[in-house]
Amino acid sequence: xxxxxxxxxxxxxxxxxxxxxxxxxxxxxxxxxxxxxxxxxxxxxxxxxxxxxxxxxxxxxxxxxxxxxxxxxxxxxxxxxxxxxxxxxxxxxxxxxxxxxxxxxxxxxxxxxxxxxxxxxxxxxxxxxxxxxxxxxxxxxxxxxxxxxxxxxxxxxxxxxxxxxxxxxxxxxxxxxxxxxxxxxxxxxxxxxxxxxxxxxxxxxxxxxxxxxxxxxxxxxxxxxxxxxxxxxxxxxxxxxxxxxxxxxxxxxxxxxxxxxxxxxxxxxxxxxxxxxxxxxxxxxxxxxxxxx
Amino acid sequence: xxxxxxxxxxxxxxxxxxxxxxxxxxxxxxxxxxxxxxxxxxxxxxxxxxxxxxxxxxxxxxxxxxxxxxxxxxxxxxxxxxxxxxxxxxxxxxxxxxxxxxxxxxxxxxxxxxxxxxxxxxxxxxxxxxxxxxxxxxxxxxxxxxxxxxxxxxxxxxxxxxxxxxxxxxxxxxxxxxxxxxxxxxxxxxxxxxxxxxxxxxxxxxxxxxxxxxxxxxxxxxxxxxxxxxxxxxxxxxxxxxxxxxxxxxxxxxxxxxxxxxxxxxxxxxxxxxxxxxxxxxxxxxxxxxxxxxxxxxxxxxxxxxxxxxxxxxxxxxxxxxxxxxxxxxxxxxxxxxxxxxxxxxxxxxxxxxxxxxxxxxxxxxxxxxxxxxxxxxxxxxxxxxxxxxxxxxxxxxxxxxxxxxxxxxxxxxxxxxxxxxxxxxxxx
Numbered sequence: 001x002x003x004x005x006x007x008x009x010x011x012x013x014x015x016x017x018x019x020x021x022x023x024x025x026x027x028x029x030x031x032x033x034x035x036x037x038x039x040x041x042x043x044x045x046x047x048x049x050x051x052x053x054x055x056x057x058x059x060x061x062x063x064x065x066x067x068x069x070x071x072x073x074x075x076x077x078x079x080x081x082x083x084x085x086x087x088x089x090x091x092x093x094x095x096x097x098x099x100x101x102x103x104x105x106x107x108x109x110x111x112x113x114x115x116x117x118x119x120x121x122x123x124x125x126x127x128x129x130x131x132x133x134x135x136x137x138x139x140x141x142x143x144x145x146x147x148x149x150x151x152x153x154x155x156x157x158x159x160x161x162x163x164x165x166x167x168x169x170x171x172x173x174x175x176x177x178x179x180x181x182x183x184x185x186x187x188x189x190x191x192x193x194x195x196x197x198x199x200x201x202x203x204x205x206x207x208x209x210x211x212x213x214x215x216x217x218x219x220x221x222x223x224x225x226x227x228x229x230x231x232x233x234x235x236x237x238x239x240x241x242x243x244x245x246x247x248x249x250x251x252x253x254x255x256x257x258x259x260x261x262x263x264x265x266x267x268x269x270x271x272x273x274x275x276x277x278x279x280x281x282x283x284x285x286x287x288x289x290x291x292x293x
Numbered sequence: 294x295x296x297x298x299x300x301x302x303x304x305x306x307x308x309x310x311x312x313x314x315x316x317x318x319x320x321x322x323x324x325x326x327x328x329x330x331x332x333x334x335x336x337x338x339x340x341x342x343x344x345x346x347x348x349x350x351x352x353x354x355x356x357x358x359x360x361x362x363x364x365x366x367x368x369x370x371x372x373x374x375x376x377x378x379x380x381x382x383x384x385x386x387x388x389x390x391x392x393x394x395x396x397x398x399x400x401x402x403x404x405x406x407x408x409x410x411x412x413x414x415x416x417x418x419x420x421x422x423x424x425x426x427x428x429x430x431x432x433x434x435x436x437x438x439x440x441x442x443x444x445x446x447x448x449x450x451x452x453x454x455x456x457x458x459x460x461x462x463x464x465x466x467x468x469x470x471x472x473x474x475x476x477x478x479x480x481x482x483x484x485x486x487x488x489x490x491x492x493x494x495x496x497x498x499x500x501x502x503x504x505x506x507x508x509x510x511x512x513x514x515x516x517x518x519x520x521x522x523x524x525x526x527x528x529x530x531x532x533x534x535x536x537x538x539x540x541x542x543x544x545x546x547x548x549x550x551x552x553x554x555x556x557x558x559x560x561x562x563x564x565x566x567x568x569x570x571x572x573x574x575x576x577x578x579x580x581x582x583x584x585x586x587x588x589x590x591x592x593x594x595x596x597x598x599x600x601x602x603x604x605x606x607x608x609x610x611x612x613x614x615x616x617x618x619x620x621x622x623x624x625x626x627x628x629x630x631x632x633x634x635x636x637x638x639x640x641x642x643x644x645x646x647x648x649x650x651x652x653x654x655x656x657x658x659x660x661x662x663x664x665x666x667x668x669x670x671x672x673x674x675x676x677x678x679x680x681x682x683x684x685x686x687x688x689x690x691x692x693x694x695x696x697x698x699x700x701x702x703x704x705x706x707x708x709x710x711x712x713x714x715x716x717x718x719x720x721x722x
Contacts, residue, residue, distance in 0.1 A: 040722070042401050042405065043382075043383040043405075044382060044383065044401060044402065044404070044405020044406070044407060045401065045404045045405045045406075053721070054722070057718065057721070057722050060718060061718065062711070062715075127551065128548035128550075128551040128552075129547075129548050129551075129552070129556075148548055148550050148551035149551070150492075150551060151491055151492060151550040151551035151701070152550075152701070153698065153701055239492070239494065239694070239697070240491075240492075240494070240550075240694070240697050240698060240701055241494075241694040241695070241697055241698035241701070241703075242694060253686075256375065256376050256379050256380070257375065257686035257690070258685070258686040258687050258690075259379060259401050259686075260722050261383075263722045
């Protein structure tokens, strides 16, 4: 078998099917998307070449700028919940406390539920008339804090970000916990003999050793929240008056509702560039050599 | 070595054949059936009372038609339908007959050459052409050619609860002042005057549009369409402020801004709210609810009396034939069948859908609510189509969003200035 795999041609044969599928469904569409972003087109009537005009218009489009800001808020919110907070939870469960496996499952549970179901559930929680949140506020005597959560343009996005934080904190916790469990126990034993406190153990052993995983995780978090779509589409549909619009929902709106596919492709290209830049940035921040135990 | 390579290749070929033939079977099946199946795509959900009647029309046509085609009708929820149709349009896979909205919604598809020209069929059968009310076919005509056939008409009316009105000693208002007085009295008596949905932007927007129509008539509408008037004209600002004033006075239910359309509708149906401003298509749902015989309808009196009886309304449930259809004759016959007197009467008497035709109707078969609505419909001197049908997803939807953001607390003139700016920017996107 080694002989077969040593031959470059046979490697190509094995890789080819996957590559063809990848090319047909990912590479070619990306190329086509970049191409039509230079046109004014509804994909039916003849297209008109407009050069970079779509991009120029995008940066004068208040809704698009708003959507971009919302995306950045989403990235910040997710980073807060999914790095420090997940790390904290992960580290607590790592201490082999009683029932840690139970809590691990509980924290992970929301991320296996599909986004649409999560969105609908939380829409009910936030409902202004019979929602859980408003009823709870009333019960504890904070009735004056009741809000029409998802219909208030200043609050709606925050409400959604909270749900995103809640939904994925367990997922990232599991990734980080798995990395922690990979660290040989002997390191901690040695540290304990030397009298290192829990904090010092975390700072000097756990954190540096899981840094490569944190890098991967950060990339997942950032790209995930840049191209986020489902919760917003289900909970507010980008409303009220585009207040919760993200780049991906705005792209859908411009493409499938107003039939400005060229303009919408332009949004896609900017999203792609932002994703690539953020990956490069997080690679730079978390740069580290590979670790072998 | 070479043998092994050969073996792997062989495995791959076998796998590929299995997969590809799997796809192939599906392909031949659909192409075989497409010759004697007429595919129809329509908007509707199981919650709509008219769905059964629509299916019945399709079934009966399948049995009776001379083309030997069987109708396969699919229903989709409104937003899903829009996404599905645009996708199918771009990939040339539109069904033979499809539901459409009028005006700007259909226009790009017509310009893209995806919709069959219906003019020859209408000219061939002038009796069919002449049955439609004045101006209804024009809403689906582009460059003087007809591309769609309207089967229904719809307009916005104010539904009201007769029992609540009687209990509070109120009568149907005939002037705008009286209308505000009715709201005030109801509010003082602890009853929610109107129910409103704030999450679907077109619902508050049609109310603003109705009031604006009552302030400046349909001239305003026509001027905006022709580009003679701007979106941030003072009538729009004034009308939106008027609705905002009603909201601030508590004439809508508490928390309306976060309420969905079904929740809002429930409030009129269960007798909590006294009035509900909505398209006449809700008539059947309302008369089948707990409200029953207590349901009534009136036209909102105009702010300026000289513009009374100008309402938001248009044609409804229009159908087009796809340019790619192999069964164009059968497709046209199906639409003709749907818009025949017999079927239109069935839709009107059973599920309260107003025909787009000038048929002589048997009023004794109408429910009291439908009689009132038909009277309103007949007494209108002008109908202005919903902005989001006239201008589609661009300015139309932004008009709706603007109205919601004003109700959410934004200053009306700032919001309409932003809409005007959007309209100018949107022109060259």
